Amino acid sequence: MKVEFEDNQFREYEAGITAGDVVRDIHGRKSGFVAVFIDGIEKDMSTILESDCKIDPIDGESDAGLFILRHSCAHLLAQAVTQLYPDAKPTIGPPIEHGFYYDFFMQPVGDEELKKIENKMKEIMKENLPIIREEHSNISLRKMFGENKFKIEIMDDKIGQEVGSTAYRQGEFVDLCIGPHVEFTSQLRWFKLTSSSQAYWRADSKRESLTRIYGMCYATKEGLRNREKQIQEAAKRDHKKIGREMELYMIDEMIGKGLPVWLPNGEILKSSIEEFALKTEEEYGYQRVTTPVLGKKQLFEASGHLPHYAEGMYPPMEMDDGTYYLKAMNCPMHHLVYRNKKRSYRDLPLRIAEYGTVYRNEMSGTLAGLLRVRMLSMNDAHIYCTLDQVAQEFESNIKMVQDYYAAFGFENYYFRLSLWDPENTEKYIDQPENWEKTQNHLRKILDSLEVPYIESIGEAAFYGPKVDIQFTTAIGREESMSTIQLDFAAKERFGLTYTDETGSDNGEVFVIHRAPLSTHERFVAFLTEHWSGNFPTWLSPIQVQIITISEKHKEYGKIVSEELQKSGIRVKIDDSDNTIGKKIRIHRKMRPAYMAIIGDDEVKNNTISIRTRKGAQKNDIPLDEFIQAIGREISNRDTILGIVPVE
RNA sequence: GCCUCAGUAGCUCAGCCCGGUAGAGCAUCUGAUUUGUAAUCAGACGGUCGGGGGUUCGACUCCCUCCUGGGGCUCCA
Numbered sequence: 001m002k003v004e005f006e007d008n009q010f011r012e013y014e015a016g017i018t019a020g021d022v023v024r025d026i027h028g029r030k031s032g033f034v035a036v037f038i039d040g041i042e043k044d045m046s047t048i049l050e051s052d053c054k055i056d057p058i059d060g061e062s063d064a065g066l067f068i069l070r071h072s073c074a075h076l077l078a079q080a081v082t083q084l085y086p087d088a089k090p091t092i093g094p095p096i097e098h099g100f101y102y103d104f105f106m107q108p109v110g111d112e113e114l115k116k117i118e119n120k121m122k123e124i125m126k127e128n129l130p131i132i133r134e135e136h137s138n139i140s141l142r143k144m145f146g147e148n149k150f151k152i153e154i155m156d157d158k159i160g161q162e163v164g165s166t167a168y169r170q171g172e173f174v175d176l177c178i179g180p181h182v183e184f185t186s187q188l189r190w191f192k193l194t195s196s197s198q199a200y201w202r203a204d205s206k207r208e209s210l211t212r213i214y215g216m217c218y219a220t221k222e223g224l225r226n227r228e229k230q231i232q233e234a235a236k237r238d239h240k241k242i243g244r245e246m247e248l249y250m251i252d253e254m255i256g257k258g259l260p261v262w263l264p265n266g267e268i269l270k271s272s273i274e275e276f277a278l279k280t281e282e283e284y285g286y287q288r289v290t291t292p293v294l295g296k297k298q299l300f301e302a303s304g305h306l307p308h309y310a311e312g313m314y315p316p317m318e319m320d321d322g323t324y325y326l327k328a329m330n331c332p333m334h335h336l337v338y339r340n341k342k343r344s345y346r347d348l349p350l351r352i353a354e355y356g357t358v359y360r361n362e363m364s365g366t367l368a369g370l371l372r373v374r375m376l377s378m379n380d381a382h383i384y385c386t387l388d389q390v391a392q393e394f395e396s397n398i399k400m401v402q403d404y405y406a407a408f409g410f411e412n413y414y415f416r417l418s419l420w421d422p423e424n425t426e427k428y429i430d431q432p433e434n435w436e437k438t439q440n441h442l443r444k445i446l447d448s449l450e451v452p453y454i455e456s457i458g459e460a461a462f463y464g465p466k467v468d469i470q471f472t473t474a475i476g477r478e479e480s481m482s483t484i485q486l487d488f489a490a491k492e493r494f495g496l497t498y499t500d501e502t503g504s505d506n507g508e509v510f511v512i513h514r515a516p517l518s519t520h521e522r523f524v525a526f527l528t529e530h531w532s533g534n535f536p537t538w539l540s541p542i543q544v545q546i547i548t549i550s551e552k553h554k555e556y557g558k559i560v561s562e563e564l565q566k567s568g569i570r571v572k573i574d575d576s577d578n579t580i581g582k583k584i585r586i587h588r589k590m591r592p593a594y595m596a597i598i599g600d601d602e603v604k605n606n607t608i609s610i611r612t613r614k615g616a617q618k619n620d621i622p623l624d625e626f627i628q629a630i631g632r633e634i635s636n637r638d639t640i641l642g643i644v645p646v647e
Numbered sequence: 648g649c650c651u652c653a654g655u656a657g658c659u660c661a662g663c664c665c666g667g668u669a670g671a672g673c674a675u676c677u678g679a680u681u682u683g684u685a686a687u688c689a690g691a692c693g694g695u696c697g698g699g700g701g702u703u704c705g706a707c708u709c710c711c712u713c714c715u716g717g718g719g720c721u722c723c724a
Binding site for chain 2: 101108109114194195196197198199200203209210211212214240244245251253257311312358360362363364365366367368369371372373376378459468479480481482483515518519521522523547549550551552577578579580581582583584585586588595597599600601609611615617619
């Protein structure tokens with residue numbers, strides 16, 4: 001039997017040898033391989049080779065390898081849990097980005113129990129049990145898992161009544177699974193249980209409540225360490241921590257959950273973003289309006305929000321002239337702006353923008369700092385155009401988004417085409433032809449722009465498909481940042497028309513909803529975590545912190561402060577009688593772009609000395625030279641602080 | 648909303664297991680010091696230990712409940 005192990009390299013083996021033996025023969029014992037591709041299909045090492053084939057070992061550190069390790073680790077978890085809690089019923093346990101989870105039908109577990117389970121897993125790991133694949137008929141599988149109605153349900157759904165399938169056994173534990181898995185439990189060394197939570201069977205809140213246990217798992221010690229370090233680093237960047245240190249925002253329970261108050265420093269960030277966006281969007285041909293935060297029930301019925309989005313809205317308010325709702329979106333009001341007068345094809349595309357707040361009734365448990373709030377400040381706009389104009393408007397919006405991200409120094413993002421879910425039509429406006437038509441349209445636009453994107457079913461808005469721009473946060477969590485949405489439903493719901501070239505009423509008005517800068521809340525949270533609070537100069541709440549060395553320098557310090565202020569630079573002065581070391585320590589927390597130190601030399605020479613956030617310094621810069629340099633840095637929106645050469 | 652962990656001074660935290668009604672550092676204020684790049688000294692102020700209820704002679708500590716925050720589920724910007 002001939003086995004190809006690299007392109008065009010072959011070795012002869014007796015039929016009946018396992019893939020693992022072949023891999024060991026070629027690569028040695030401690031290769032770090034966890035499974036193999038046999039003719040391109042993932043298989044266990046224990047697979048018996050019967051005829052000519054090609055073998056490609058899977059490294060534990062590759063994506064496929066980590067997936068297998070994590071999946072096996074989930075089984076290890078289930079084995080430990082069922083040993084410690086014999087009544088626990090394992091349900092499903094897939095690998096995920098940094099590890100795995102497993103859902104059990106059992107009592108919730110706390111931190112101490114988590115530790116106990118983890119220790120049990122380590123014991124089993126050390127026992128070095130072989131993990132054995134078993135083929136079973138449907139009948140015997142049903143007998144094996146008869147006690148566990150969840151497994152039976154999986155069989156009913158996924159495997160069907162007729163065919164057999166496989167299970168994996170390690171010691172006394174056996175789990176329904178198609179594999180592949182690692183060969184021995186000892187290969188699962190670098191894992192750690194991280195948390196437990198509660199999840200519903202089949203993600204359905206009407207079904208059984210399950211206990212989900214999360215863990216992380218890596219191929220190597222370094223992998224696990226790095227992830228632990230990443231989590232620690234992320235905690236340092238947490239916008240909630242930095243937000244408190246820099247006095248960006250506060251949340252007071254007397255005001256309410258999810259309702260942040262922007263403090264002066266945060267307000268500077270927020271308004272800088274707004275100003276930048278206002279200027280940019282003027283150039284792109286947007287016009288601004290302001291609409292009320294409340295509107296009548298009829299409005300939101302017409303827009304489709306009440307039938308499709310009611311749970312996202314605050315409960316109604318009964319007034320003497322009708323029922324009112326806080327707006328969760330601006331679009332219905334903008335549609336009425338469009339309809340306020342007769343529009344001509346010459347008006348299109350019409351771009352209506354608004355900087356305002358909308359209110360969404362997020363479930364209390366999901367609220368988190370500025371990342372998820374109930375009052376959203378956003379740079380929102382709606383573009384009214386013909387289908388032919390959609391492409392160019394999407395194009396210019398994608399370009400705008402890319403420009404924005406460059407200005408804020410963001411690099412880690414990707415595009416997602418969010419599609420409807422034809423299996424779940426009640427969540428969407430049920431017009432399949434329109435969905436297909438518009439989705440294909442967007443797909444073509446993205447293809448022609450040659451931006452890489454993924455497609456995701458079930459992520460669309462209820463009124464149409466969208467292009468989302470996805471970010472990965474410092475902690476590795478994925479969030480939507482920007483969104484550009486195509487709406488094919490508004491035109492009928494609001495009777496949006498224009499007079500076309502032939503003079504007749506044309507009802508083919510498409511609406512593009514777009515929010516390139518997310519919400520101010522989420523955006524500032526991202527910005528804070530991305531820069532760790534060390535914002536580019538143009539965004540820094542404090543651009544220059546003046547520190548005087550002694551009493552003698554107070555007077556000159558004030559002059560410097562006034563000069564900077566006159567030039568529009570955000571400056572603060574500390575001329576208290578603390579030591580200079582202490583003043584530096586105090587002000588580091590506020591992360592000014594620069595600290596300006598003033599002592600005898602500076603007074604004498606009419607200069608300042610600059611200290612950067614990293615501690616680098618440049619002494620005796622003439623004051624006017626500094627003002628010019630920082631002024632350029634601000635107006636260029638430089639993301640690199642360049643006054644002191646990079647250390 | 649559900650699960651889980653937590654809530655002690657403005658901030659960071661100790662005390663709680665094993666009940667005898669509170670401690671530290673930083674911040675703040677006052678005074679001294681006048682300082683050249685990440686901790687100058689001294690003093691003062693500051694807490695109904697998240698709220699309510701229970702057990703107890705006695706509760707920060709044990710129990711119940713509610714509130715708030717972190718993590719997760721669900722949803723989403």
